[in-house]
Amino acid sequence: MSEQDNKNEPINELIAVGSEITGGTLVTAIILALGGAAAGPHGAILTSVATPTIVYFLKKLGAEVKNRFLSHREEVRVGATLTFAISKIQENLDNGKQIRQDDFFKKGVQNRSAAEEVFEGVLIASQREHEEKKLRFYGNLVANIAFHPEINRAQANVLLRLGSSLSYTQMCLLGLIVNKDKYKLRQQNYISKDEQGKIQVLNIKLEQTFALQEIYDLYIKRILEINMSGLIFGKPIADLEYITPQNLTIKEIGLQLYNLMELSDIPKEDFDSISQLLSDP
Template identity: 30%
Template structure:
């Protein structure tokens, strides 16, 4: 059973690893050292963590800025074909739950497990939790609030290079339900 589950998720991860390799081969902006760092990161990430990165991808746009829905609509329309620019793509903004486990604690293995994955992504520098436009340092999984999380730095590079927007929405919705 263990090997079957591991292989199934490694196969799903393989598509996005292939996207990464294809994109990095033609990128002039990414140095060999940076590419090596990103490959190392991909190798330690689980498929669930990759889905979490995809789920959090839009949050940085909405969390760290004052983009209103109206402004976002204008930004989506920018770049029409007659202007010679491709349409701008923005990750979907998911309605992440506003959780506070600090008072009552956290229970259930699946809950603890997914929040541990979020903590691991923070330790890797791919995700951060914000409060009042400042990054919070989180030392305990009970202090993680999905509503305040956003992808940062190398997480954004992985999202783009791995083309994580291709992860099926139903998989991200399942992940959202677990948070």
């Protein structure tokens, strides 16, 4: 085994075990892109084009994670997230995008680099993530941050914290709201008045309540804006029943998460299942 293969072994092992989620075809391409022994003319593309820096961080973190005590499923999740991240980096390079040239990858006198901090953060998040559909979007997030110099260390950590706090349903909701013109979302809230003007709550199914709760949680995180109808003493009513799906708007940080995580890649059937809960019968 060559010295290069020895350096690649920990990350290759993680990527290989991650194939339980990513599939074998993508794994083979990624191992070749990292410069494996069987790379051939296509191999080491990532190494040669992406600069040795980003590859160094990926291999270093891969080795560190591999040395930790992880269950088999945790290794699968970390390996899958690494695979998705490397695949997105390669895709960005193929599309002519340039990796950031600021100090994101540079180690400080007393601190490690922002890249190492953020990359490790996303791997830790993926290790503990039970909603495995989210892993692709974790990979997209960390990969795309490496191409956006306007996102500094602090902002990257906020995006990582917010992104990892989202449920998969909330990711679907962000995508749905960004593209709400493509769906027929309910244009009224879930409140009515009887003949005497008394407020009544419409009959809401339990699964609709769960969806509205997810929306309200996004509002608490300041990712969504809820334009509620109905006021008490001039203040918006916070009850879920006052949410009007069509009036939901996404705030700037929510749109940034949507773009960096590339939530448009969520399968259409997942968007459709959420939209049905927020549409009129």
